[in-house]
Each structure stands twice: as C-alpha cells, then as structure tokens.
Amino acid sequence: MEMALLTSAVGSYPKPDYLVRARNAYAQGKLELQELRKLERQATEYWVRVQERVGLDVLVHGEQERGDMVAYFSGEPGGVVIEGMRLGGLVRSYGNRYYHKPIIEGKLRWPGPMTVDMWRFTQSLTDRPVKGMLTGPYTMVEWSFNEYYPTREDAVMDMALVIREEVKALVAAGCRYIQIDEPAIHTRPEDDFAMAVEAFRRVVEGIDCEFHTHICYGPIEKIYPGMLELPVKQIHLAFKNTGFQYLKLLEEHPWPADKVLGVGVTDVHNHKIESVEEVVEGLRLVLKLLPPHQVWALPDCGLKTRTPEEAEGKLRVMVEAVRQVRRELGLD
Amino acid sequence: MLTTVVGHYPKIPNRPRPARLRQAIARYERGEITREELARIEDEVTLEVIQEQVEAGIDIISDGQIRWEDDQTYIARRLSGFEINGLVRYLDTNTYFRQPVVVGDVRYQGPFLVQDWRFAQDHSPRPVKAILTGPITLARLSQDEHYRHHERLVMALAEALAPEVQALAQAGAPLVQVNEPLVLWHPEDVPLLRRALETMLAGVTCETALYTWFGSIERVYPQLLELPVDTIGVDLVSQPRNWQVLGQHPFPASKKLGAGIVDGRNTRMEPVEEIVAAVRHLSRIVPPDRLYLNPSCGLEYLPREVAQAKLRRLAEGAAAARQQLGVEA
Numbered sequence: 117m118e119m120a121l122l123t124s125a126v127g128s129y130p131k132p133d134y135l136v137r138a139r140n141a142y143a144q145g146k147l148e149l150q151e152l153r154k155l156e157r158q159a160t161e162y163w164v165r166v167q168e169r170v171g172l173d174v175l176v177h178g179e180q181e182r183g184d185m186v187a188y189f190s191g192e193p194g195g196v197v198i199e200g201m202r203l204g205g206l207v208r209s210y211g212n213r214y215y216h217k218p219i220i221e222g223k224l225r226w227p228g229p230m231t232v233d234m235w236r237f238t239q240s241l242t243d244r245p246v247k248g249m250l251t252g253p254y255t256m257v258e259w260s261f262n263e264y265y266p267t268r269e270d271a272v273m274d275m276a277l278v279i280r281e282e283v284k285a286l287v288a289a290g291c292r293y294i295q296i297d298e299p300a301i302h303t304r305p306e307d308d309f310a311m312a313v314e315a316f317r318r319v320v321e322g323i324d325c326e327f328h329t330h331i332c333y334g335p336i337e338k339i340y341p342g343m344l345e346l347p348v349k350q351i352h353l354a355f356k357n358t359g360f361q362y363l364k365l366l367e368e369h370p371w372p373a374d375k376v377l378g379v380g381v382t383d384v385h386n387h388k389i390e391s392v393e394e395v396v397e398g399l400r401l402v403l404k405l406l407p408p409h410q411v412w413a414l415p416d417c418g419l420k421t422r423t424p425e426e427a428e429g430k431l432r433v434m435v436e437a438v439r440q441v442r443r444e445l446g447l448d
Numbered sequence: 449m450l451t452t453v454v455g456h457y458p459k460i461p462n463r464p465r466p467a468r469l470r471q472a473i474a475r476y477e478r479g480e481i482t483r484e485e486l487a488r489i490e491d492e493v494t495l496e497v498i499q500e501q502v503e504a505g506i507d508i509i510s511d512g513q514i515r516w517e518d519d520q521t522y523i524a525r526r527l528s529g530f531e532i533n534g535l536v537r538y539l540d541t542n543t544y545f546r547q548p549v550v551v552g553d554v555r556y557q558g559p560f561l562v563q564d565w566r567f568a569q570d571h572s573p574r575p576v577k578a579i580l581t582g583p584i585t586l587a588r589l590s591q592d593e594h595y596r597h598h599e600r601l602v603m604a605l606a607e608a609l610a611p612e613v614q615a616l617a618q619a620g621a622p623l624v625q626v627n628e629p630l631v632l633w634h635p636e637d638v639p640l641l642r643r644a645l646e647t648m649l650a651g652v653t654c655e656t657a658l659y660t661w662f663g664s665i666e667r668v669y670p671q672l673l674e675l676p677v678d679t680i681g682v683d684l685v686s687q688p689r690n691w692q693v694l695g696q697h698p699f700p701a702s703k704k705l706g707a708g709i710v711d712g713r714n715t716r717m718e719p720v721e722e723i724v725a726a727v728r729h730l731s732r733i734v735p736p737d738r739l740y741l742n743p744s745c746g747l748e749y750l751p752r753e754v755a756q757a758k759l760r761r762l763a764e765g766a767a768a769a770r771q772q773l774g775v776e777a
Contacts, residue, residue: 204715205462205751210535210544211517212473214460217751219715259542263716303540334537 120408120447121399121438122173126330126352126380127185127249127297128418129163129178130427139183143193152194156181157237164241170431171439174293175246177238179418185251185297186259189230190218198278199225204261218260224274226281232289245293248286252298252329253279253319254312259300269311276318287325295328296320296348302331305338317347328352328378332417336362341369352378354416357385360398366405377406380416381437382430387422389429395437408445413438449727449736449775450507451759451766454659454681454708455519455579455627455746457497457512458755469493469514490515491567498572500756505763508575508623511568513746518545519581519627520589527608529554529594536589539629539662541713541749548590554604562615569620578621582628582658583609583644584637589630599640606644617652624649625657626677632663638671645676655679659706661745662686670697681706684726685744686713694733705734708744710762715754723765724772736775741766 131139138155141147163178182188182195190201200222206214231248239246253275257268265271279296286294296319301312320327328350331343336353340362343351353362357380371377379402381395395413402411413434419427442448460467472489475481497512516522518538524530529552535544561578568576583605587598595601616624626645631637649656658672659681665672666689672680684690685708699705709726710718723741730739741762747755770776 205753206460206467207751208459208748209542210546212470212477214467214470261715263714300542303542 120411121442121445122412123435123438124172124174124247124378124412124414125167125176125431126384126414126416126418127176127179127295128182128420129166129176129180130420130422130424131180132159132162132424135159135180139194149194153181156194156234160234160238161241164238164246166428167431168242168244170428171435172431173244175238175242175244176249176295177234177246179249179420181234184215185299186256187216187218189251189256190260192216196230197227198230198256198275199223199227200264201260220257220260220262220264220271222264224271224278226278229285230282232282232285235286235291236289239290246291247328248283248291248294250279250282250286250294250296252296252301252312253315254308255298255300258303268308272311272315273318276315280319280323283319283323283325287323291325293326293328295330295352297330298346299330299332299334301343302334302336302339305335305342309339309342313342313345320347326350328376330378330417333357337365340365344372344375348375350376350378350412352380352412352414354380355402356380356383356390356398357416360401363401363405371406371410373410376410376412377402378412378414381413381434382415384415384417384419384422384430387426389426390433392433392436392440395433396440399437399441403441403445408442408447449739449741449766449770451505451763452508452577452706452740452742453501453506453510453747453759454661454706454712454742454744455510455513456516456748457501457510457514457746458748458750458752459493459512459514461752494568495571498568498576500752501759502572502574504756504759505767506574506759508577508740509572510577510579511564513579515564518543519746520548520586521546523581523586523609524548524590526557526560527554527605528552528557529604530590533591543749545589548586550590550592550594550601552594554594554601554608556608556611559612559615561612562619565616565621566619575622577623577625577657578616579625579627580609580612582626582631582641583648584634584641585628585630588634588637602637602640602644603647606647610648610650613648613652614650617654621654623655623657624652625659625679625681627659629659629661629663631668631672632660632665635667635671638668638675642675649676657681657704657706657740661708661712664693665690666693669693673697673700673703679704679706679740681708681740681742683708683744685709685711691729699734699738701738704738704740705730706740706742707734708742710741710743710758710765712743712745712747712758713749715750717757717761718765720761720765720768723762724769727766727769728773731773731775736770736773741769
C-alpha cells in the first residue's frame with residue numbers, strides 16, 4: 117500500500133457512561149485510582165477495536181483518561197501534574213459552560229513520564245501505529261493563569277522543555293508518530309506567533325519521530341503561510357466545519373511539497389453523519405491542489421462531544437470515502 | 449480617588465459554596481423551572497455579588513452583569529433586528545460568545561437595563577453604575593446582513609440605545625458607562641463613535657464614562673479624550689505601553705481617567721506596594737481627584753473568590769495610596 121491518503125483521528129473519543137460515572141466518583145473520593153485506571157483501559161481497548169474494525173491506518177488512544185487537554189497535565193482528578201502547575205477555580209468559557217483553569221505558580225519542570233504508560237498500553241493492543249498525544253507549549257500556557265513568570269514568553273519557553281522531555285520519553289518507548297496540538301496558536305497572531313513557533317521548534321528539534329500538529333477553529337488566514345514554519349511533517353486543519361474555505365489560502369500560497377495536509381473531512385460538532393459522497397467530494401476538492409501522498413483524512417477535531425455511535429459512524433464514512441477515492445486514483 | 453469596577457463579575461463560586469446559577473440555568477434549559485424561577489435566582493446571585501463588592505471595599509459597584517450571557521447578546525436579544533448565531537472567540541481570550549446577526553432594522557423595544565439598575569441600587573449601600581456595551585463594539589462583533597453598512601448600523605444602534613441611556617439617567621443612575629473595547633482595534637471608528645455618543649448621551653446629565661480594554665490606545669490617543677464623556681477607561685495591564693502613551697499627552701482638566709491597574713485576567717495578586725506605585729505614577733499625569741482606580745477589565749476571567757480578593761486588594765492599595773499621597777477618597 118502506498119503511503120497516500122492515510123486515515124487517522126485527531127485525539128479524543130466519547131467516554132462511555134460507566135467511565136463518566138467512575139471519573140465523577142473518583143473526583144469525589146468514592147472510587148480507588150486503581151479501579152479508575154482499569155475502566156480507562158477498558159474504554160481505551162473499546163476504541164482501539166472500533167478503529168481497527170472501521171479500518172483506520174494510524175490510531176489514537178482516545179484520551180479516555182483525560183478531561184481537558186490542558187487541565188489533564190495540571191492536576192485534574194485522575195490526571196498528572198507538571199511541576200509548577202496546579203488546578204485553579206472555575207472560570208466560564210461560554211454560556212453555562214465552566215472549566216477549572218490551571219495556574220502556573222512556580223518553575224515548570226517535567227515530573228517524569230505523563231502519557232507513556234497509556235500509549236504503551238494502547239500500542240500493545242494493536243499492530244497499527246498509535247500516535248502519541250500532547251498539548252503544545254503555547255496552548256498549555258495560554259490556557260493557564262501565570263503567577264510565576266514575568267512574561268508569557270518565559271513561561272512558554274520553559275513549558276517547551278517540559279513537553280520536550282515527554283516527547284523524548286514517548287520516542288524512547290517506541291512511539292513513531294506524535295501529534296502536538298496547538299489550538300491556541302492563533303490567539304495573538306501579530307504579537308506571539310513567531311514565539312509560539314520557536315517554542316515548538318524547541319520541543320521537537322533533533323528528535324527522530326514524525327511530528328504532527330492540529331490547529332482548530334480560529335483565524336487560520338492570519339497565520340497562513342506563516343504556520344508552514346512549524347517543524348512538523350503534518351498540519352491538520354478543520355476543513356469540513358469551515359466549508360473547505362482554507363483551500364483558498366492554499367490557492368494563494370501553495371502548500372509545500374515536504375508537508376502533509378491533515379484534512380478534517382467530517383464535522384465533529386454536528387450530530388448528522390455525513391454521506392460517503394459528501395466526504396468524497398471534499399477530498400476531491402483537496403486533491404485538485406495536492407497529490408494524494410500529501411493528504412491524510414481525519415475528522416475535524418476530537419470526537420469526544422459525539423455519542424459513541426455517532427463517532428464510529430463518522431469514522432466509518434470517512435474510511436469508506438477514502439477507499440472510494442483510492443480506487444478512483446488506482447492507489448490500491 | 450474612588451475605586452470602581454469595569455463590568456462583569458463571576459457568576460458562580462467554587463466549592464464548598466453551591467453553583468446555584470449554573471444549576472438553575474441547567475434546570476431551566478431542561479424545562480424543569482420557569483423563566484420566573486430562573487430570574488429569582490439571578491436576582492439572588494446579583495445580591496450576593498453586590499455584597500461581595502461592597503465587602504471588598506469598592507466605592508462604585510456594578511450589578512455584576514449576572515444576567516448577561518456575554519457583553520453582546522444581552523443587548524442584541526432585547527433590540528429588534530437581531531438573530532443570534534454560533535460561538536465565536538471573544539478577542540484574545542479563551543471565552544466565546546454567540547455572534548449577533550443583524551437581519552432587520554435595529555430598534556428600541558422598551559427598557560431592560562433600567563430594571564436591572566434599579567434592582568441593584570435598591571439593594572446596595574453604595575452607588576451602582578449602569579453599564580452597557582457601546583454601538584461600535586456591538587456592530588464590530590455582529591454580522592451585518594441587513595444594513596451592510598457599518599456607519600448606518602452604528603448609528604441605528606446609537607439611536608436604539610439612546611432611550612435606554614436616557615431612562616437610566618432619569619431613574620437616577622449616578623453614572624452610565626459605555627464599554628467600547630473594539631474601538632482600539634478600529635481607530636478609524638473614533639469620529640463615528642463621537643457621533644454615536646452624541647446621539648446616545650444627548651440630554652443625559654448624570655456622569656458618563658467610556659471604557660476600553662485589552663488593546664493598545666496608541667492609535668486612538670489623545671483623540672479618545674475628545675469624546676463627549678466624563679471618564680475615559682484605559683487598561684494599563686494588558687498593554688504596559690499604554691502608560692507611556694498616557695504620559696505623552698496632557699490630560700485635560702475636563703476629564704477623569706478610569707485606570708485599569710489590577711489584572712482582571714490573571715490570578716497573580718498585585719502587592720499593595722505595586723498598586724501604590726501605580727497610583728503615584730498616575731498622579732503625575734492626572735490629579736488624584738480625577739482618578740478612578742479599577743481592574744483592567746471585567747472580572748469573569750477569574751474564579752469568583754480570586755475576583756473578590758482582587759477587589760479587596762485594589763481597595764487596600766487605594767487606601768494606602770491615599771494615605772501616602774495625602775489625598776482624600
């Protein structure tokens with residue numbers, strides 16, 4: 117099989133009800149950590165089997181052990197804690213939605229492997245490669261309070277060293293693909309973008325592994341083509357939710373030959389499962405601009421807000437659409 | 449030299465205190481309680497946050513904008529001509545608001561802020577300022593599918609909001625504050641803002657203020673000082689360079705400065721000495737009797753307990769500064 121038009125996922129899958137209940141019970145001190153870990157692994161195995169039977173090429177572990185992509189590393193119940201961080205009080209994000217915003221209160225240091233056990237467990241279940249999943253230094257800092265560092269840049273650069281240690285530990289465990297998400301990277305495109313790219317470089321520089329990044333909803337036009345400087349093999353963007361508008365950017369400034377475009381082909385914020393034909397059409401639009409070996413198909417973002425049935429349905433449609441396009445192109 | 453707030457206050461406390469409003473909204477959305485029952489909880493939470501501001505020692509408080517889902521839709525839903533669309537990020541924060549869409553003529557449909565203000569003032573031992581989001585910010589953060597003309601939309605908003613502002617003044621609000629953060633991103637809007645304010649504030653005799661936050665004032669200063677309001681609010685935390693810009697121009701005797709000197713977006717507590725130093729610096733630009741001290745922005749970016757601690761610290765810093773500079777409150 118040619119390494120073209122591979123399929124993967126962005127990160128999270130929905131948690132089964134028994135795990136949601138167990139996480140609540142653990143947070144209230146009514147469940148042992150050991151029992152929570154057992155259920156997290158049970159749910160992880162479920163998602164590995166789903167991905168295998170649907171036919172994904174590169175799997176994710178599904179983030180069953182994580183609540184929030186930043187708070188998981190800052191002490192959310194059942195999570196881990198980067199030294200120098202702690203979980204703060206509730207802050208409103210929109211409407212009636214609140215989250216515990218982490219606080220950087222001291223010098224940031226790597227506390228030892230944070231994600232390696234779960235990656236290793238997931239990889240032991242399958243012959244297909246499993247991506248390592250981390251949150252990038254800019255997003256980690258931007259979505260936290262900073263009580264310690266004089267400037268945001270100081271905090272981001274130290275955070276980069278923390279994430280770098282985790283990357284090294286994942287690679288040492290045998291991980292071949294690591295996705296480092298930076299959904300906040302376009303928060304201050306003029307002031308901070310160059311700094312965020314430099315921090316990312318410090319995370320991955322000189323480490324032998326295939327790096328991907330995922331940047332979601334936001335003013336992508338303000339960081340394109342600048343974002344092509346990110347030292348990664350693949351950049352993934354949410355195409356479906358934005359009606360494939362990003363293709364206009366690629367028409368104005370061509371996508372470089374040495375990078376893969378991760379294309380979000382199904383909308384994760386919509387209950388409706390797209391038709392195979394709809395996903396095929398999206399892929400055809402992208403393939404007018406890029407050769408198949410530079411394109412991977414993924415959902416727009418993590419699927420954790422869907423029901424398990426919707427999540428599997430969206431993956432299935434995506435894989436079927438890719439198979440159809442591969443046949444049309446004579447790739448199989 | 450009085451202390452005040454800029455806008456919203458966190459709606460729910462942390463454990464062990466119950467998140468009553470969050471629970472009430474969830475129950476209302478599930479159809480388990482009526483709009484009236486939800487309104488009663490909103491009133492009760494408003495009383496709580498009034499008390500927290502008073503206890504913290506703030507001189508001029510707000511109602512905490514507890515009923516506001518965000519700075520835009522609370523107003524847009526109460527004027528004609530708007531629909532409410534999907535979530536968009538609010539400036540450079542990690543918070544989101546539903547984007548108003550202008551689909552018809554924007555018109556006043558009757559008072560709403562007046563009741564809110566009267567309720568708050570009736571239950572507050574301190575003066576309560578009335579706060580609203582201004583026409584430039586509302587227009588810039590909405591999607592205009594009707595006028596398709598920025599100036600016409602802004603002036604329609606100004607005309608629609610004018611009766612509300614006048615009703616607030618007539619009801620006895622000691623101060624009406626118009627929030628216009630977006631003018632910092634659109635300096636070309638300053639002349640239009642001037643016309644909009646002239647329309648909105650025509651005949652208003654109470655004190656007025658225009659507050660900005662997050663951005664640099666460099667491109668709109670000193671023009672901001674020519675706007676027909678008594679106080680100009682400037683965020684001196686997010687953009688430390690705003691200090692220099694302020695210092696580069698004489699501050700007119702006819703104006704007051706609302707100085708945002710306590711960070712409304714970070715949990716780090718400013719030491720009292722830091723606040724005193726800021727006031728000392730400010731007093732070289734603006735005489736203390738024409739100075740309001742306040743957080744850099746609304747406080748909903750902080751957990752509730754931290755928000756109150758920030759206000760307490762602001763009041764302590766102001767008291768220490770008054771003593772050291774020998775000025776009265």
